[in-house]
Amino acid sequence: MTKEKNKLSRRQVLKTGAGAAAVAASPLGAPLIWAQEIKDIELRHVGVSYSVVKAIGDQAAKDLGFKVTMQNLDTSASINRFITQPNTVDIADLEGWQAKLAVQRGVIQGIETKRVKEFDNFLPIFTKGEFEGASISREGISPYEALYMEGKDSTSLHDGVSDWMTNVPQVYNADSIGYRPDLVGHEVTEWKELIDPKFSGKAGILDVPAIGIMDAALCMESAGIVSYGNKGNMTREEIDMTIDKLIELKRAGHFRSTWTTFDQSVQLMAAGEVEIQSMWSPAVAAVRVKDIPCTYAAVNKKDGKEGYRGWCNGMGLMKHLEGKKLEAAYEYINWYMSGWQGAFVSRYGYYSPVPSTAKKHMSAAEYAYWYEGKPAPEPITDPYGVPMEPAGTVRDGGSFIDRVTNISCWNTLMDEAAYMNKRWNDFKVA
Amino acid sequence: MSPGRNLVGWLNVTPLLLVLIPFFVIPICVVLAVSFVETDGFGGLYPVFTLDNYAMLFRSDLTLRLYAATLKFTLLTLLFTSVIGFWVAYFLVFHVRSKLIAMGLFLVCTVPFWTSNIVRMISWIPLLGKEGLINTGLQGVGIINEPLEFLLFSSFSVVVAYVHQLTIFMIVPIFNSMARIDKSVVEAALDAGASRLDIMRMIILPMSRSGIALGAIFVTSIVMGDFFVVKVMSGGGTASVVGAFYEDVGVLQYPTAAASAIVLTLVVMLLVAAILRVVDIRKEITQ
Numbered sequence: 001m002t003k004e005k006n007k008l009s010r011r012q013v014l015k016t017g018a019g020a021a022a023v024a025a026s027p028l029g030a031p032l033i034w035a036q037e038i039k040d041i042e043l044r045h046v047g048v049s050y051s052v053v054k055a056i057g058d059q060a061a062k063d064l065g066f067k068v069t070m071q072n073l074d075t076s077a078s079i080n081r082f083i084t085q086p087n088t089v090d091i092a093d094l095e096g097w098q099a100k101l102a103v104q105r106g107v108i109q110g111i112e113t114k115r116v117k118e119f120d121n122f123l124p125i126f127t128k129g130e131f132e133g134a135s136i137s138r139e140g141i142s143p144y145e146a147l148y149m150e151g152k153d154s155t156s157l158h159d160g161v162s163d164w165m166t167n168v169p170q171v172y173n174a175d176s177i178g179y180r181p182d183l184v185g186h187e188v189t190e191w192k193e194l195i196d197p198k199f200s201g202k203a204g205i206l207d208v209p210a211i212g213i214m215d216a217a218l219c220m221e222s223a224g225i226v227s228y229g230n231k232g233n234m235t236r237e238e239i240d241m242t243i244d245k246l247i248e249l250k251r252a253g254h255f256r257s258t259w260t261t262f263d264q265s266v267q268l269m270a271a272g273e274v275e276i277q278s279m280w281s282p283a284v285a286a287v288r289v290k291d292i293p294c295t296y297a298a299v300n301k302k303d304g305k306e307g308y309r310g311w312c313n314g315m316g317l318m319k320h321l322e323g324k325k326l327e328a329a330y331e332y333i334n335w336y337m338s339g340w341q342g343a344f345v346s347r348y349g350y351y352s353p354v355p356s357t358a359k360k361h362m363s364a365a366e367y368a369y370w371y372e373g374k375p376a377p378e379p380i381t382d383p384y385g386v387p388m389e390p391a392g393t394v395r396d397g398g399s400f401i402d403r404v405t406n407i408s409c410w411n412t413l414m415d416e417a418a419y420m421n422k423r424w425n426d427f428k429v430a
Numbered sequence: 431m432s433p434g435r436n437l438v439g440w441l442n443v444t445p446l447l448l449v450l451i452p453f454f455v456i457p458i459c460v461v462l463a464v465s466f467v468e469t470d471g472f473g474g475l476y477p478v479f480t481l482d483n484y485a486m487l488f489r490s491d492l493t494l495r496l497y498a499a500t501l502k503f504t505l506l507t508l509l510f511t512s513v514i515g516f517w518v519a520y521f522l523v524f525h526v527r528s529k530l531i532a533m534g535l536f537l538v539c540t541v542p543f544w545t546s547n548i549v550r551m552i553s554w555i556p557l558l559g560k561e562g563l564i565n566t567g568l569q570g571v572g573i574i575n576e577p578l579e580f581l582l583f584s585s586f587s588v589v590v591a592y593v594h595q596l597t598i599f600m601i602v603p604i605f606n607s608m609a610r611i612d613k614s615v616v617e618a619a620l621d622a623g624a625s626r627l628d629i630m631r632m633i634i635l636p637m638s639r640s641g642i643a644l645g646a647i648f649v650t651s652i653v654m655g656d657f658f659v660v661k662v663m664s665g666g667g668t669a670s671v672v673g674a675f676y677e678d679v680g681v682l683q684y685p686t687a688a689a690s691a692i693v694l695t696l697v698v699m700l701l702v703a704a705i706l707r708v709v710d711i712r713k714e715i716t717q
Contacts (some may be wrong), residue, residue, distance in 0.1 A: 076677075076679065079473075079680075079682065080679060080682070104472060105474065207661075209680070210680075250667075255666075256665065257665025258666030259666070260666070264662075267555070271559050415471075417681040417683075418471060418681065422490070422492060425492055425677065428666060429499055
C-alpha cells in the first residue's frame with residue numbers, strides 16, 4: 001500500500017467517523033494504527049489573531065483527528081518567540097518579512113513544494129510574482145519575495161520558485177483608509193486626505209512603526225510632500241522627511257489618536273473620535289455592523305501614487321518538527337489549502353491563495369460579493385453567521401482583482417528599521 | 431554570633447532568594463550582558479564587547495524627552511495618589527469609630543481591584559470620549575457646546591487612569607502606618623491644647639511617613655515601568671521609556687533595548703534610594 005492511498009483511506013476513516021467499519025474495509029488495517037498514532041499529536045500554531053483563528057483550528061482538528069492549539073500574540077511578540085523560543089512553536093504564522101528573518105536565523109525548515117497539494121493552483125502572485133499579466137509591486141516584501149528558499153535547511157532565500165518554500169501563504173489582504181461617509185461628505189480615493197488639514201483633530205493613524213510609516217509614506221507621496229525610491233525600504237533621508245512632517249501634523253493637533261489593535265481602530269471610528277484613519281477592511285465591516293456608516297477607501301493606483309498596502313501571512317514549519325509530527329504538519333497545511341479555511345477568511349474580507357478551492361466552500365452569492373465585486377444577490381453574513389450586509393451591497397474597493405492589482409507596497413521590515421523606530425518614537429513623544 | 435543563628439538567618443532569607451535569583455538576578459544579568467554586545471540588526475547577537483548601545487542612548491535627545499514624559503506622569507500620579515490615599519486612610523483610621531466598620535470599608539476600597547487593570551483603564555474611554563458620558567452630559571445640560579477633547583487621549587486621561595489604578599497602593603501602607611499610631615497620643619495632644627492642624631502636622635503626618643514612602647515606592651516603580659496605560663490612554667499621543675524599548679524589541683534590536691532597560695532599572699533604583707533617604711522605612715517599621 002502506498003503512502004498516498006494510506007492517507008486517503010485515513011481521511012475516510014476520520015470523515016465517516018465509523019472507524020471500525022472503514023478499517024475492516026481496508027486490507028491492511030494501517031489507517032487504524034495511523035489514527036491511533038496521530039491522536040496524541042498536538043500542533044501549536046502561533047501568530048497574530050487575525051490570521052491564527054481558533055474556529056479554523058477547531059475545524060482542522062475535527063477533520064484531521066489530531067489536536068490543534070491556536071495561540072495568539074501580537075506581531076512583535078510572535079517574531080520574538082519564533083526566534084528566541086523556536087521549540088515552543090510548531091507552525092509559525094509568518095508575514096513575508098518574518099519569513100525572511102526566520103530563514104536567516106535558521107529557525108524554520110523548508111516545506112517541500114511538491115507535497116503542497118494545491119501548489120499548482122496557487123495564484124501567480126505567489127508562483128510568478130505577477131497577477132493579471134502585470135508584475136506585483138516589489139516595494140516592501142511581497143508574498144513572492146520571501147516565499148522560496150535554497151534547500152530544506154538553507155539560511156538563504158531563493159529568488160523564484162524552488163523545491164522548498166519558507167511558508168505556505170494562507171491569508172492576505174490590501175489595507176487602506178476607513179472613513180465616515182456621513183461626516184466626510186465625499187468619496188475618498190487618495191491617501192493625502194488622511195493628512196488634509198480639514199480633518200484636523202479627527203484623523204487617526206496606525207501606530208505599529210514598521211507599517212505605520214508606510215501608511216504615512218503613502219500619504220506623503222500622495223500629497224506630493226515626499227517622493228520615495230522604495231517605500232518598502234526607505235533611506236534615512238526619506239524616513240526623516242516623513243517623520244518630520246508627521247511631527248508637524250501632530251503638533252498642529254491633526255491626529256486625534258493612533259491605534260495599535262483591530263479593536264481600537266473599530267472603537268475610535270464607532271465612538272466618533274475620528275472621521276478618517278488608516279484601517280483594515282474587516283475593521284470597517286465591524287464598524288458597519290454597529291449601524292454606523294463607514295467606508296473603506298478604494299485607493300487605486302494612479303500617476304505612480306496611491307495604492308493599497310498589502311500583507312500576507314503564511315504557515316512556516318519550525319525546524320524541530322520531524323517524524324509523525326512533521327507528517328501531521330503537512331496534513332494541516334494541505335487541509336488549509338483545501339478550501340474550508342479559504343472560505344472562512346473570505347467571509348470577513350480576506351483572500352485565499354487558492355480561490356478555486358475556497359469557492360467550493362462558498363455560496364455563489366458569497367463568491368459574487370467577496371471576490372467578483374458584484375452586488376450581493378442575497379444578504380451577506382460573517383463567518384459566524386452574523387448578518388453583515390443587506391442584499392444589493394457592493395463591496396468597497398470592488399473585486400478581488402481590482403484590489404490586489406492595486407497593491408503598491410507590502411508590509412516589511414526595512415534595513416533602517418532601528419533608525420526608523422527611533423524616529424517613530426520622536427513622533428510619539430513630540 | 432553563634433553558627434546556629436547564622437543558619438537560621440540564611441534559612442529565613444532562602445525563600446526570598448529562591449524567588450529573586452532565578453526571576454530577577456539571572457534575567458537582569460542576561461539583559462546586562464546583551465546590552466554590551468553587537469547585533470546584526472536582525473536579531474542576531476555577536477559576542478563582541480561594545481559601548482555603542484549606551485553611547486547611542488546617551489547621545490540621543492529622544493532619551494531625555496522620553497524620561498521627561500515618563501517622570502511627568504510619575505510625579506503627577508504620586509501627587510494625586512498620595513493626597514487621595516492619605517485622606518482615605520485618615521478617614522478610615524481616625525473617623526470611623528468601629529474597627530469592624532473600618533476594616534469593612536478598607537476592604538471595600540479593594541473591590542475595584544477584583545477586576546483587571548486593563549478593564550479598569552478601558553472603562554474610562556466611554557466615559558471621557560468625545561461622545562462619552564461626560565461630554566454628552568455637559569452638552570445636554572448646556573454648559574458646553576463643543577465636546578471637551580482634552581478629556582481623552584491626553585495627558586489628563588493618562589493621569590486619571592494611573593490614579594484610579596494606583597491609589598490603593600498608597601491607601602494600604604498609609605492605613606497600616608496610621609493604624610499603629612497610639613490614639614492616646616492624639617488625645618494627649620488635644621488635652622494639651624493642640625489644634626487639629628497641629629496634630630496633623632506634628633503627629634499624624636510624621637508618623638505616617640513610612641506608609642507614604644512605601645506607597646511612593648510602589649507608585650514610582652509601577653509608573654516608570656509602564657507603557658500600556660500611556661499608550662492606550664494617550665491615544666499614542668505620547669511615549670514612555672518602556673514603550674520605546676518595547677518597540678525596539680519588536681524589530682529585534684535587542685542590545686539597544688537591553689541598554690535602555692538597564693538604564694531605566696538604575697534610574698528607578700536611584701529614585702527608590704532617594705525616597706529611602708528621606709524616610710528610613712526600616713527604622714520606622716521596627717520602631
